[in-house]
Amino acid sequence: MISRVAEHCFWMHRYVERAENMARLLQVNRNFVLDVNVPRAERWLPVVVVSGEQERFGELYTEEMTNDGELVEEYLTWNEDNPVSLLSSLRWARENARTIREVISLEMWRALNSTYRWMVDGEGRRLYQSERDEFYDRVRSSAALFDGVFHNTILHTEPYYFMLLGIYLERAGQTARILDVKHHQVNRDGAASAVDSARSLALLRSCSATEPFFKHVRAAPSGKTIAPFLVLEERFPRSVLHCLARARACLTDIRGFTQRAAPTRSAQLLDAVVGSLRAHTAGSLFETGLHTELTRVIDTAAEICSAFREDYFDPSFTSASPTLGVQSQKQ
Numbered sequence: 001m002i003s004r005v006a007e008h009c010f011w012m013h014r015y016v017e018r019a020e021n022m023a024r025l026l027q028v029n030r031n032f033v034l035d036v037n038v039p040r041a042e043r044w045l046p047v048v049v050v051s052g053e054q055e056r057f058g059e060l061y062t063e064e065m066t067n068d069g070e071l072v073e074e075y076l077t078w079n080e081d082n083p084v085s086l087l088s089s090l091r092w093a094r095e096n097a098r099t100i101r102e103v104i105s106l107e108m109w110r111a112l113n114s115t116y117r118w119m120v121d122g123e124g125r126r127l128y129q130s131e132r133d134e135f136y137d138r139v140r141s142s143a144a145l146f147d148g149v150f151h152n153t154i155l156h157t158e159p160y161y162f163m164l165l166g167i168y169l170e171r172a173g174q175t176a177r178i179l180d181v182k183h184h185q186v187n188r189d190g191a192a193s194a195v196d197s198a199r200s201l202a203l204l205r206s207c208s209a210t211e212p213f214f215k216h217v218r219a220a221p222s223g224k225t226i227a228p229f230l231v232l233e234e235r236f237p238r239s240v241l242h243c244l245a246r247a248r249a250c251l252t253d254i255r256g257f258t259q260r261a262a263p264t265r266s267a268q269l270l271d272a273v274v275g276s277l278r279a280h281t282a283g284s285l286f287e288t289g290l291h292t293e294l295t296r297v298i299d300t301a302a303e304i305c306s307a308f309r310e311d312y313f314d315p316s317f318t319s320a321s322p323t324l325g326v327q328s329q330k331q
Contacts, residue, residue, distance in 0.1 A: 005103060007313040008096040009159045012104075013150065014166035015093035016112070020143035021174045022086045025050060025206055026073055027136035032202040033069060036195055044072040046181045050174075051076055051084050077128065086139065090116045105153035108146065115142040158257040165250040165308075172243035173301045178206050179230050180294040186223040200226060212236050227290055228282035231297075240297055241277045247304075248274055254312070266307040273300045 025047055033043045045066045048057050057066070057075060065071055077086045094116045097104055118124045118138075128135040147167075154160055182203050187196040200221035204210040207230055216233065219225045233239045248270040255267065263271075277297075285293060 003313045005100055005159070006162045007309075008100045009103065009162035010166040010308075010313075012093050012096035012100070012166070013163040014170045015089045015096065016143055016146055017167050017170040018084065018174075019086050019089035019093065020140055021170075022051070022076060022084065022089065023136045023139040023143070024208065025178070026076060026086075027133060027140075028202055028205045030069065030073065030132065030136075032198065036198045036202075038195060038199075040067045042185055043067055044069050046185075047076065048072060050177050050181045052177070053082060053084060056082065073132075078125075087119055090119055100159075103154075103159050105149065107149040107153045111142065111146040111149055115139070115146070118142075158254065161250045161253045161257070162312075165247055165254070168243040168247040168250065169301060169305060169308075171238055172240050172247065173298060175207055175230055175238050175243070176240050176294045176297045176301070179203070179227060180291060180298065182206065183223055183227055183290060186221075186226060197221075207238050209236065209238060224282075224286075228285055231285060231293070232277060232280055232282065241274070244270060244274050244277065244297075244301075251308075264307070264311040266304050266311050269300060269304045269307055273297065273304075 029044065029047050032038075045054075048054050048066055053076070057072075060075075061071065075082055075085065079085045080088060080091075082088060090112075094112055097109060097112050101109060124135065124138075127138065150163065182199075186199050186203055201210065203226055204213050204221060209226075209230060212233075213221065213226065213229055216236075217225050217229055229236065229239070231240045234242045234245060236242055248267070251264070251267045251270060255264070273296075280288070280293075
């Protein structure tokens with residue numbers, strides 16, 4: 001498989017995943033700040049930090065403006081100079097899809113192209129202005145449709161696994177970043193107030209984890225119960241461990257297609273981080289230091305992406321993504 005095609009496959013679905021995550025994060029946070037009276041620092045700044053855009057946002061706007069929900073939503077949804085905005089993610093997903101049009105299915109192209117046209121031709125903007133919650137629902141539903149036709153309308157051969165790998169690496173990093181930024185706001189020992197309960201539910205909703213958590217965990221949501229679930233519960237499809245373990249399985253399949261005899265550096269890194277996470281218990285996760293562990297996961301995920309690019313993509317080719325897709329996380 002040509003390395004440039006592989007890179008477009010990887011980034012196309014990674015950008016769709018990023019767009020869906022951004023829509024969910026903005027929707028959950030908007031509802032949270034409308035319903036709950038929390039300190040200003042807990043309102044919109046965490047969303048900017050999770051997106052990795054704190055530095056760039058700070059260069060454009062004053063610190064006080066991080067409390068302006070409309071401004072933050074506009075920046076993270078429509079700003080074309082912001083590489084992780086919802087519009088930018090969909091634009092780059094479509095551009096990668098257009099480049100590999102002969103690889104993806106007609107249904108995939110139609111689903112992605114129609115979503116992008118809806119955003120840029122005015123209909124999406126009008127819905128954003130009139131029914132914000134419905135707008136975010138539409139974006140999330142469109143991403144789910146694309147994911148469904150992806151799994152069911154193309155051959156599960158080499159391109160499929162490059163696309164799947166993009167999903168899992170993006171998702172692992174997003175879950176780790178959301179938890180890293182928001183876990184300190186959640187009462188570790190349980191809801192001491194209605195606000196604590198709302199914080200816990202908002203964290204779960206930010207990761208699409210509310211129903212899975214309550215069906216699996218026999219305890220009230222708290223920092224002590226939510227963090228292990230989002231990091232270590234391998235049966236939850238957005239947990240850090242599930243995503244990294246599935247990414248490792250994708251690399252095994254890709255290695256089979258490429259007939260590589262020796263393990264690649266990206267595979268070795270994934271082996272190490274998956275093994276480390278599987279060795280943890282809920283208790284040891286906190287003993288190590290949750291922030292320390294999440295930072296290690298975020299940094300390792302970025303290192304894996306760089307190694308994967310060296311292992312499988314053409315290092316001189318950079319048009320599949322405007323950046324290497326690494327979002328810094330500073331706290």
